[in-house]
Amino acid sequence: MNARGSLTVVGLGPGNPQWLTPAASAALAAASDLVGYRAYLDRVPATLGQQRHGFDNRSELDRARLALDMASQGRRVVIASGGDPGVFAMAAAVFEAVELGPPGWRRLDIRVEPGVTAVLAAAARVGAPLGNDFCAISLSDNLKPWTVIAQRLRAALAADFVIALYNPASAARPTRLAEALGIAAEMRRPDTPVIFARAVGRPDESVLVEDLAAARSAVADMATIIVIGATTTRRIARGGGIIPYVYTPRGIVTRC
């Protein structure tokens, strides 16, 4: 056990073990204590003698504080986080806990192990929709007001970013995605491609490409990433009932 104690926040990637980096695998295997949302811990192979501390999908700050407390006792703690830990996942909660916590926590060896964040896997499934400037917005409004989310959406639409939406739906806010797509429909053409990518890399994966005009009624849950195309985003039909390729050209040049 490291006398100083350490905490590593590890990105598990979007769910397929083939997308877990060797660095992340090594950090997970070397942990004395593994902390995380239970569904994430279930993805991690067992290591002899390793303690596991499962949590539900809320209580991120509690998870972070338990992990920091164990690290300050000299343990080698890993927090398992979905996708990339820095993108709408556990890393920000850890540093928030550090800032608000005892000064000793600042002297811990705290690291972040990056991972493939969900939108990259979602984009890869259909082509290259993020091929030009893009933004990522979390629709979760339990930590920020909806007015801020709506303002960011409008700004991103006006400046013609491709827009990735994380955390699109939950029981507490079932209408937020429809509201967001409604804002998009005010500012983008009805045939703008919208990608619904659910559970990419897992056995229950599903990927759809819809017209924006039809997208409001599509079903999304917290495992779904939505990508709204820019005005330059294009579809390439493939026929045979296969979903089209979707890509956003690197350049802004009129081509016919």
Added chain:
Amino acid sequence: MNARGSLTVVGLGPGNPQWLTPAASAALAAASDLVGYRAYLDRVPATLGQQRHGFDNRSELDRARLALDMASQGRRVVIASGGDPGVFAMAAAVFEAVELGPPGWRRLDIRVEPGVTAVLAAAARVGAPLGNDFCAISLSDNLKPWTVIAQRLRAALAADFVIALYNPASAARPTRLAEALGIAAEMRRPDTPVIFARAVGRPDESVLVEDLAAARSAVADMATIIVIGATTTRRIARGGGIIPYVYTPRGIVTRC
């Protein structure tokens, strides 16, 4: 050799082999032909009997067309791309070539293998600066006019996104980064943290955190990612000459 032919665009991650996913490694090893920028090909372990086709850092469409042409001859082609292939890398060029190319290219088995894009590794090195809504903008203006880039920057600043800048500098446009940071300085506080992360994961890695007011004179090259904090982005001093942690809280709540 697959009679149908295939093309996989593979993300190598930011440069450290420990960040290359097992899926990407497997695709690289299974290729009959490997196409890419020479510096990327140099990172890929040799596979017996594999043909390599190295290019310079321009000519993305030529690279894509060579790869598609070989795939259409039944070869199992892999394009090696930096970071994630869908983020300012080779995937968009491939689909652009498909759309403009012969109809037969649409029937090829074309896949994208996601990777850890550079900004995720850069963010991980300092904490969690992407902890809230963020955008990614390429400063490369050989494919889009500077007016578009400047408009996107202003929109992202006004809506308080964290902003990641890719491709910040080249011999052909040495002043673009200073211009971008100048726009940021009009709209963000002088002490806004700006991260300069160069060659993260490689032996020549360097990571700096600067105040926005001082950032304009910092040195950046095409291997550098810049992250401009949002108004909510915070620094946690650690002392001892170590760079501070930088994170953006998940919530928008006034805390003191």
